Amino acid sequence: MARALLLLREMRNAVLTMMLALSTSALGAEAGSFAGTVVDAVSQSPISGAVVTARSSTLAGERSAVSDSNGLFEMKSLPTGTFDLTVKREGFQAFSSGHLALAGRLVTIRAILQRVAPTPPPAAPRGNAVEFSDVITAPLMISGPNPEYTEEAIERGIEGTIAVRCVVDTQGQVHDCKVQKSLPLMDRAVIDALEARKYRPALSQGKPVDVFYVFTVRLKLPDQ
Numbered sequence: 047m048a049r050a051l052l053l054l055r056e057m058r059n060a061v062l063t064m065m066l067a068l069s070t071s072a073l074g075a076e077a078g079s080f081a082g083t084v085v086d087a088v089s090q091s092p093i094s095g096a097v098v099t100a101r102s103s104t105l106a107g108e109r110s111a112v113s114d115s116n117g118l119f120e121m122k123s124l125p126t127g128t129f130d131l132t133v134k135r136e137g138f139q140a141f142s143s144g145h146l147a148l149a150g151r152l153v154t155i156r157a158i159l160q161r162v163a164p165t166p167p168p169a170a171p172r173g174n175a176v177e178f179s180d181v182i183t184a185p186l187m188i189s190g191p192n193p194e195y196t197e198e199a200i201e202r203g204i205e206g207t208i209a210v211r212c213v214v215d216t217q218g219q220v221h222d223c224k225v226q227k228s229l230p231l232m233d234r235a236v237i238d239a240l241e242a243r244k245y246r247p248a249l250s251q252g253k254p255v256d257v258f259y260v261f262t263v264r265l266k267l268p269d270q
Contacts, residue, residue, distance in 0.1 A: 078153070080119075080120070080146075081119065081120040081152060082098075083155075084113040084119065084141075084159060092113070093117050096135040096157070098157070100124065101132075128146065130142065138161055141159055175255075175256035177258050178258060184248060185245040185257065188218065190240075192239060198231045202230070208225065209226040210263070211224050211226050212224075212240055213257070220241050220245065226260065
């Protein structure tokens with residue numbers, strides 16, 4: 047009986063020793079920390095509201111922190127391992143730290159964010175073109191080429207009518223053309239010819255105006 051009690055006491059001590067070892071190991075594995083500052087690359091001023099995210103194969107999921115008004119952030123109690131830190135803030139390019147080894151110590155980071163170049167405003171429409179109507183004198187061609195047949199269109203015997211809506215401006219230039227009625231294998235050739243032409247501009251009450259004008263072009267296969 048005494049021997050059984052002694053054996054039971056030894057087993058209990060062994061379990062307690064194992065639990066203590068595991069507990070100590072876990073505490074040691076979660077002794078690392080990241081801390082740092084997020085700043086503007088140009089002004090070097092702190093950036094608040096930046097989201098710092100830590101990822102590692104030794105970390106379940108991910109850990110995040112947000113920089114304060116002084117650009118400071120901190121992450122504590124991280125397991126030993128190799129980490130990738132990313133820093134993101136609207137209006138700035140994302141920052142990546144690359145691989146950072148963490149093993150029971152404090153690692154400091156200075157994240158320098160580059161501002162994203164502002165998106166240029168959309169191009170303003172060229173001129174203030176008006177729709178062509180009966181009260182406007184139509185543009186008149188002065189010079190320029192006729193459409194050149196493509197080899198593919200010749201091989202397939204393509205003939206017919208194509209309608210292209212363009213802007214003819216007060217300088218007699220043709221631009222911003224869009225096909226309204228297509229002709230296979232010839233759309234681009236017709237647009238190129240129209241945009242290479244020079245026109246006498248359309249007139250409204252005797253004054254040149256930019257005008258939306260529909261060119262109707264009849265195409266016939268060249269003589270062989």
